[in-house]
Amino acid sequence: MLKGSVRQWTRKLAMSFGLAVSLFSAGTMAADEPFKVGFVYVGPIGDHGWSYQHDQGRLAVEKYFGDKVKTTYVENVPEGADAERVIRNLAKSGHDLIFTTSFGFMNATAKVAKQFPKVVFEHATGYKRSKNMGTYISNTYEGRYVSGYVAARMTKTGKIGYIASFPIPEVIRDINAVRLAMNKVNPDYELKILWVSTWFDPAKEADAANVMIDQGVDVILQHTDSPAAMKIAEQRGVFAVGQASDMSRFGPKAHLLSVVDSWGPYYIKTVQEVMDKTWKSEDFWGGMADGDIEIASMNPAIPKDVADEANALIDGIKSGKIHPFAGPIKNQQGELKVKEGEVLAHDVLAGMNWYVEGIEGSIPK
The missing domain is CATH 3.40.50.2300 (Response regulator)
Structure with a gap:
């Protein structure tokens, strides 16, 4: 009887320990998951102009943060219903921060931002802002x-x-x-x-x-x-x-x-602020003095x-x-x-x- 009780107690302890290890492992994995940043471009990244430069900023983020950050981009997104769908899909797929990089994405970004209050949105060249949506532009x-x-x-x-x-x-x-x-x-x-x-x-x-x-x-x-x-x-x-x-x-x-347009400095700064939970919605204008225009x-x-x-x-x-x-x-x-x-x-x-x-x-x- 005593042997059975000990055996049963040992089995319960092992199961409890195993569960604790599993929970610890799951928590560690969650903590180790990279911070996800999405970018939405109006043109192709090979346009050698606006979208190309934004993508150079994305690559600067990857180089600076390494495996701490995972970036995603969607190119050739029309300014309309398609933009809303693309932005929403990024938000639904676990992105922590989303940059939408054309004026015509403004209303779609604002709408999706309301639906995903825990995601931070940054919209280039627009003027609509909210608690989780900021705007930015270069001079x-x-x-x-x-x-x-x-x-x-x-x-x-x-x-x-x-x-x-x-x-x-x-x-x-x-x-x-x-x-x-x-x-x-x-x-x-x-x-x-x-x-x-x-x-x-x-x-x-x-x-x-x-x-x-x-x-x-x-x-x-x-x-x-x-x-x-x-x-x-x-x-x-x-x-x-x-x-x-x-x-x-x-x-x-x-x-x-x-x-x-040199977007790297602003993108790196913003990603760091969101990761550190110090980000606040603002209307940012960056120019020659900031190194954002050259x-x-x-x-x-x-x-x-x-x-x-x-x-x-x-x-x-x-x-x-x-x-x-x-x-x-x-x-x-x-x-x-x-x-x-x-x-x-x-x-x-x-x-x-x-x-x-x-x-x-x-x-x-």
């Missing part, structure tokens, strides 16, 4: 200002072209920054804007570049993502400015400079005095002495929008829907 207008100045100094025809994607505030303020810089050189120079209604369509972008060159444009800027315009510029002997990434390899002679690969064909002036602009923007949207600034009707001594605040820039003085034509509806 591309700083780089556009520098590129607009260099373009105006380098043009021989006095005609500069801008291939525009969609009439959202981000694109409009970048066009305005280019025009304001041109005005510093020669307010009589013409800025031709061609709206193509796409972020990434190499054929459309190439057609737009050809149309502009046929109209006398000899420097092309773009707010689209493929290097098609750079390639056309190289073929036809005019200059062009790279978008989002360094596009110098696509037009060694044509390439004036590139306005580069001017890359200035063409050796740029005269030294022009390069020196461009570098002085860069230094001034980094130090805060120069701001592209410092007054006085008038709109295209000649009405004063920014007084001398004032600077447009981020919340105003975020909703910019008007052209500055010197731009002809109207903003598409």
Whole structure:
């Protein structure tokens, strides 16, 4: 009887110990699971522009955190119902943090964020925020200002072209920054804007570049993502400015400079904050001073005095002495929008829907 009781007690102890070990192992496995970060791209990661640069930021996260973090990306996601489905699937599959990287993903991100309050969402270029959804953007207008100045100094025809994607505030303020810089050189120079209604369509972008060159444009800027315009510029002997990434390899002679979005620092910082549970929803704007916007690969064909002036602009923007949207600034009707001594605040820039003085034509509806 005693032997049976001991045997039974021993068996129970072994079972209890085994259960404890199993629970401990399960807990250890859960603790060791990597932090999951998802990225949603509007274009292909091979666009060599916007989506490509965001993916470079994702790769920077992987390199920095190693096996502590696992990243996922979905490319070529249309801005609409498909975006909502993709974002929801990432949230359902255990992602702790999701970056949605195009303006048209805003409403879908906001909707899914409400449904998954324990997941952190970060939306690029938008303005809707909530407790678990923040927004972020780079001050591309700083780089556009520098590129607009260099373009105006380098043009021989006095005609500069801008291939525009969609009439959202981000694109409009970048066009305005280019025009304001041109005005510093020669307010009589013409800025031709061609709206193509796409972020990434190499054929459309190439057609737009050809149309502009046929109209006398000899420097092309773009707010689209493929290097098609750079390639056309190289073929036809005019200059062009790279978008989002360094596009110098696509037009060694044509390439004036590139306005580069460097997302790695922000992505690493945000992942760390969410992991540390110190993240808070905010509207982040990062520029040259933060290393989030860079001017890359200035063409050796740029005269030294022009390069020196461009570098002085860069230094001034980094130090805060120069701001592209410092007054006085008038709109295209000649009405004063920014007084001398004032600077447009981020919340105003975020909703910019008007052209500055010197731009002809109207903003598409």
